[in-house]
Amino acid sequence: MKKKISPRISLVIIAAIFLLPLLLAWFMYNGTIQCKPAATRNFGQLVEPPLPLQWQDVTMVPVSGSTPPDAAEAFKNHWVILFPVPDTCLDSCLQEVSALRQIHLASGRHQARIKIALLLPQAGAPNLESVLRDTYSRFELIFDPSGSLRSTLQQAAGPQDAVYLIDPPGNIMMTYKGGADTNNIKQDLTRLLTWSKLDE
Secondary structure, X not given: OOOOOOHHHXXXXXHHHHHHHHHHHHHHHOOOOOXXXXXXXXXXXXXXXXXXXXXXXXXXXXXXXXXXXXXXXXXXXXXXXXXXXXXXXXXXXXXXXHHHHHHHHHOHHHHHHEEEEEEOOOOOOHHHHHHHHHHOOOOEEEEOOOOHHHHHHHHHHOOOOEEXXXXXXXXXXXXXXXXXXXXXXXXXXXXXXXXXXXXX
């Protein structure tokens, strides 16, 4: 003959079924229980916590004959792929720049949500500016006269060459080693564009 479970024990079991998930969620939320996946689907290196950029310290290179736009306004509500151009931009550098152009071209209906910014090594390099404009007219060419932008970039990736993915609020959220496969950047960006509402 089976022994019946008392109503009190049944009530405790039912309460535990409802309360345990809530307790577990609370402990995970406040950090008591660490539940971080060993691997993520992204190809880039996450910057944790994301580092905010000060776009107002950046100077944009205007298209010939036009007034320089305000960087904070130009990049507001856009996903930005930022590439610091080395002092000498030779074949490998130009190949990487061309690959970044392809990311923008391949983004289809999302093109208006993305900007490709090239940080020039110094002001007054008309030959380099001309080459980059000829490569893709929709590149945003920028200078960092105060050095604050480069300082923040180094905090995110260290001294290594890198490509940076910046979210619409202006935070560096992901970095890619220089020379990385730009298809990886494209795949990460495609997922972000699909699921994110930050730029709406």
